[in-house]
Amino acid sequence: MENYKIAHPECVLTFVALGEKGSFIGAAAALRVSRSVVSDRIKRLEAYVGTQLVVRTTRRMVLTPAGDQYFHECKRLFLNYRQVLEQVRNDYDTPRGLLRISAPDYLVSNFLIENVVSFTDRYPEVSINLVTTDGPLDLVTERVDIDLRVGQPKDSSLHAIKLTDFKPYLVASTAYLARAGLPKSPQDLAMHRLIVHDDNQATRFWELSTAEQQTERVPVHGQIQVNSLRIVRKLVLAHGGIAILPSFLVNTDLRAGRLQQVLTGWAPPVSGIYAIYLSRKYLPARVRFFIDMLRKQFA
Known part of the structure; x- marks a missing residue:
């Protein structure tokens, strides 16, 4: 945690203001604090750094060589911080x-x-x-x-x-249905080869409903399981079986007659x-x- 700890950040900020303004009075006015607060913070910073940073006289203050080096490095860090802050704020306002x-x-x-x-x-x-x-x-x-x-x-x-x-559709190729027969009820799906999308369980359910709100939760045993809907569609087009696919993936196939809706009186839930x-x-x-x-x- 020491690597993420900055000791006396308010003192460092005060020192940068002192270096920029050139006087305790100027730094106090810029920070809207009293001159004694500025003086106290500089003393605390010098005690922490372990060296004198400012030479004080009755008429003026002068940075020591160590203080001058410390001031320029701290000022550079604060300028970088302001630039990063401005960039982050701009990222919130303008796409970039x-x-x-x-x-x-x-x-x-x-x-x-x-x-x-x-x-x-x-x-x-x-x-x-x-x-x-x-x-x-x-x-x-x-x-x-x-x-x-x-x-x-x-x-x-x-x-x-x-x-x-x-709308998801229950679909199969016309060639598959000509070979395996057209299911007439959800229970008939048990006699067909089903292509199931993205499920690792051996037994799962397809929920189908009618327009009259009659619902059947049909257990299905997918002989083919795939984690890609694009591949599910290709398997159906290859006469592999019956699957549930999104309408936007199969509308063209349905219009072209490559695929056919199955159990048209029953539909999976809208997704x-x-x-x-x-x-x-x-x-x-x-x-x-x-x-x-x-x-x-x-x-």
Whole structure:
């Protein structure tokens, strides 16, 4: 802890003011304290440093050689501190610096590409590092500013803003259904090969509901388990089985007839796309402005 401790910071500040103003009266006026307070702080600083920093006479004060060196080094440190403080405050007001965003590649290709280009055009002082990953990252360790995900985060220390809702569909390829048959009820799924996204348990459940609010919680045994929705889609297109996929990933396939909705009277719960970031009071402008851009896109 000694490495992080600055002894008598108010005395150091007073000494810098004394060196700049050239007198005890001037330093006292600048700091809005009495002359005796200035004198007492300088004495305490000299006792701590172990050398005389100021030569006092009845008419004026002069810095000793050690005091002159100490003054210039301390002044440099205070100037650096002010510059850093100004830069940090400017970062809160104006987008600049590195913005690190993580998201699955299917969200990048569907929602982020144009936003990244538009944002860097609008704010040339911002550089963006875009990281594609199927699973959520540790935002602190990986220094991620914004993580774009389907579904809310499980970590309660993170803050999440819902950007939009989407409908998940139960889908399969027409070739698979021609071979395996079309399920007529949720219970029929037990007789099909199911492709399950991102779950390590041997048994899990798919929740399906009708428009009349009838709900079935169907146990499913995924013969194929994948942690990437993009790969789930490719497996379904390869006639691998039935899966639940977001509407924005399969709408084109459904229109083209490559995929077909299964159990059209039943639907998984509506889900959402979230912008996730560290819970903190003062977000840099680059983070706030980019999240605002995403919210306007989905509004």
